[in-house]
Amino acid sequence: MIIGVLLLVVLTAASSPPFAQRVQTAYAQQNPDSLRALLAQADSQSDSLLVRYRLYPLTENAAVLSDIPRRLADGSARDWAVLSGLWSYRAGEASIFSAVSYGRHSADLLETAQSHDPDDPYVLLVGGQSLLFRPAIAGKDAAEAAERFARLARKAEQGAADGITVVEARTWEWLARREAGQTDRAQALHSSLRETTLPPLYQQFLDDPPDV
16 A cells, blocks of 8 residues: 555655746746645745746736845756746846946856856857847847757757747847847847747747847
């Protein structure tokens, strides 16, 4: 009896998708309630940061950012990159004075992430987003952002980007190439994505792209 119960537990754990994949699914389906449930289940700071990084854009609830750390005692490239993204979100919530300070802090955290592993999928994702959304005076570079998203897409195609799908990477690449004036490449990506049944978030992204 005990052996049977233990076997069931093992099989259930083995069949459950990885945490980052579950986070991506809830995010792509625009399901903040599922993300809040995952946040409650997160058993490490790393997982908690990842859920917050996905939850904030869906809710724009400042409480999601209220207790994020300034730095990490230890962490992977993914952790530092995600924390950088969270501070970037916080900069968008802040007054002009605080926004400058938070933006610089986000950039410092991203540099730390890049020093750990410049090719980590989340370093490529957050780094590309940073290059795409920062003001021109602060070094905006949509063409370089597109190249980072393209590298990310190749990693996702190889199954080496846990919690980031090919569709997400290619959608960001499309937006960056569009912003960079690379019309033909952007149109080819757009057509390819339109041929796919997209999760709601990425369908909305194509229908009503964010301002960059």
